[in-house]
Amino acid sequence: MSTETEPETGTSTAAPDRSGSSTGAGDARAARPLKALTLAMFKGFVRDRMTLFWAIAFPLMFLVLFGGIFTDQGQSRPADVIVVGDVSVIDDAPTQAREAIDRAIAITREDDLDAALAKVRDGDATAVVTEEGGEVTVRYSAADAVAGAQIQGVMQAIVQQANTAVYQQATGEPPAFTFTASQVEDESLQAIQYVTPSLLGWAVAMSATFGAAANLVMWRKSGLLRRLRLAPVRTSSVVLARVGVSLVIALVQAVIFIGLGVGAFGLQLSGWWPLVVPLLLAGTLAFLSIGMLAGAVSKTEEGAIGLANFIVLPMAFLSGSFFPLDGAPAWLRAVSNALPLKHLNQGMLDVMVREQGPSAIVLPIVILLGFAAVFATISARLFRWEA
Amino acid sequence: MGVQIEVDQLTMRYGDVTAVDGISFTVAPGEFFGLLGPNGAGKTTTLETIEGLRSPTSGRVSVAGRDPARREPDLQRRIGVQLQSSAFFERLTAVEQLQTFGAIYGVPAARLDELLEQVGLTEKATAQVEDLSGGQKQRLSIACALVHDPDVVFLDEPTAALDPQARRNLWDVLRGINDSGRTVVLTTHYMEEAEELCDRVAIVDHGRLLELDTPGALIRKLDAATRIGLAAEAIALEDARGLPGAESVRLDGSGLVIQTREPATVLAELGRREALEGLSVSKGTLEDVFLDLTGREYRA
Numbered sequence: 001m002s003t004e005t006e007p008e009t010g011t012s013t014a015a016p017d018r019s020g021s022s023t024g025a026g027d028a029r030a031a032r033p034l035k036a037l038t039l040a041m042f043k044g045f046v047r048d049r050m051t052l053f054w055a056i057a058f059p060l061m062f063l064v065l066f067g068g069i070f071t072d073q074g075q076s077r078p079a080d081v082i083v084v085g086d087v088s089v090i091d092d093a094p095t096q097a098r099e100a101i102d103r104a105i106a107i108t109r110e111d112d113l114d115a116a117l118a119k120v121r122d123g124d125a126t127a128v129v130t131e132e133g134g135e136v137t138v139r140y141s142a143a144d145a146v147a148g149a150q151i152q153g154v155m156q157a158i159v160q161q162a163n164t165a166v167y168q169q170a171t172g173e174p175p176a177f178t179f180t181a182s183q184v185e186d187e188s189l190q191a192i193q194y195v196t197p198s199l200l201g202w203a204v205a206m207s208a209t210f211g212a213a214a215n216l217v218m219w220r221k222s223g224l225l226r227r228l229r230l231a232p233v234r235t236s237s238v239v240l241a242r243v244g245v246s247l248v249i250a251l252v253q254a255v256i257f258i259g260l261g262v263g264a265f266g267l268q269l270s271g272w273w274p275l276v277v278p279l280l281l282a283g284t285l286a287f288l289s290i291g292m293l294a295g296a297v298s299k300t301e302e303g304a305i306g307l308a309n310f311i312v313l314p315m316a317f318l319s320g321s322f323f324p325l326d327g328a329p330a331w332l333r334a335v336s337n338a339l340p341l342k343h344l345n346q347g348m349l350d351v352m353v354r355e356q357g358p359s360a361i362v363l364p365i366v367i368l369l370g371f372a373a374v375f376a377t378i379s380a381r382l383f384r385w386e387a
Numbered sequence: 388m389g390v391q392i393e394v395d396q397l398t399m400r401y402g403d404v405t406a407v408d409g410i411s412f413t414v415a416p417g418e419f420f421g422l423l424g425p426n427g428a429g430k431t432t433t434l435e436t437i438e439g440l441r442s443p444t445s446g447r448v449s450v451a452g453r454d455p456a457r458r459e460p461d462l463q464r465r466i467g468v469q470l471q472s473s474a475f476f477e478r479l480t481a482v483e484q485l486q487t488f489g490a491i492y493g494v495p496a497a498r499l500d501e502l503l504e505q506v507g508l509t510e511k512a513t514a515q516v517e518d519l520s521g522g523q524k525q526r527l528s529i530a531c532a533l534v535h536d537p538d539v540v541f542l543d544e545p546t547a548a549l550d551p552q553a554r555r556n557l558w559d560v561l562r563g564i565n566d567s568g569r570t571v572v573l574t575t576h577y578m579e580e581a582e583e584l585c586d587r588v589a590i591v592d593h594g595r596l597l598e599l600d601t602p603g604a605l606i607r608k609l610d611a612a613t614r615i616g617l618a619a620e621a622i623a624l625e626d627a628r629g630l631p632g633a634e635s636v637r638l639d640g641s642g643l644v645i646q647t648r649e650p651a652t653v654l655a656e657l658g659r660r661e662a663l664e665g666l667s668v669s670k671g672t673l674e675d676v677f678l679d680l681t682g683r684e685y686r687a
Binding site: 035039044048222224 | 438439440458460461463464466468470473474475476477478479483486487488489490491492493515
């Protein structure tokens, strides 16, 4: 610290006695402005209802929305089926099979076939099932063809299973072919498992980008940057203060998202979920530097926020923040791999719900830090102190 | 306390435009120095170079014997700046602005109440900066410039866009800053402000230094005629023209105006004739000097 080696000039300078600080005077000089700037930025953030809304409430709205919609779809309620009379494939099914049937369909009983059919016509039930001499009949309404087809499939499977059981009993041999379908990730996979990490990635990207862009333009326009340039504060302190504030915001977002996901939507975290912290740090750095770039090239706050939106919103779609890209064309997935948010989302999914360990975050973090370095360099080149 | 400032052949060029063209002057420790000029005259550029925001194209600037453009923290701690725009941290209260600037300069927060009182903002201490009036913001920005008790204070048009009352309030604050022995450098385009506050005034236009002296000396140098105003019916136009010492006489909407360099003679004669109805007498002001030097054409 070159300034320390020089003698203090002028006895009347306002340099205070820093001996009370346990760290060296050099550290105190750097640390106090950093702390003060961080605090000032943070207060400015929490006192602005609009930025709070965009950083916390807005992404949360999406979590509730997507979580709600897809949770319903994911664990579709069993179809209401009315059983009239004895239906042996259901009634006589072994315990294990019976449990499977109960998961697939909700059975109610009715003695009168006409009354049961009326209910199906009115849409109060999906289908009526009867059995006569070994022939199982499913009656459903054309008004709900999808549910009808579903119930057909379910009943076919039940009949098939019963046939297999009869065959097995008769011959004593196991059936030659069996069929099992299961999802790759987890038996308990629900939409919330996917949307929580992905929407959190988007939320962090959005607030880091917007925060940096708006902050930079606002301070340049008000002349505060010029003012700070004439104060004994390092440029790095100003940047570090912004990093600190954005990181705190990211962690608060993570706590709220994960808390709400677990508490309200049945999110099941894998054991490695605390690894989101280093991921969020790297992601925050990457998107801060993108935000700095947006702030460096924009003249007004409106322009900076518009530009940040223009970058982050399409990126969120292309990075699978709102829905998986598994079904997307190959070229789209290739584009997606060139985006930092894609890698942030990937890492978050891996450690939060896919039971992957520390090795899963190495590549995403390297890529995110790479983006951070590139964009920070470009922003530093384009940076202007004055409007 | 107090710092000497030397500006030697300062020149600033931006492409083809020469904003400052070979300006030289020295500000003595403890002096209240005014840079006066119309918009775009180069006074803000000059000030910003002294503050250390710009490096001169050619020439030399020194503050307390050091080059401000190097922006050494040790020198910056001795300089207080108040910039043209109101540069504040958004949504912080008045007292929090001072705390933050204080921490940046590494000073304890002890004097903040005193400082707020000095600029008359004690009651607004906990108001967010967005809720302050224009005059209150200007006063707060001056308090922010003083938070680290600097030896020299630079004020760039501190009273711009203030109503006359707020401007006079601020003058008291500015006088107080100088009374404690600090060097103060002020830019303004209000003549009366420079006349009221400054020990010496530099009049700048088109990037050049036109005059540099005390306000009083500048006015004397102008040798401006005294204007004697009378009601139109006080004396006949022909009689007025015949008055001893009267240089020119004209009749306009507000009455009769007599210009003279011998006001005593003219007034005595008018008194003898009992023709003093609607009398007003005005001497030249710095404004006359200014207009005389910079011309009257309109500038944006």
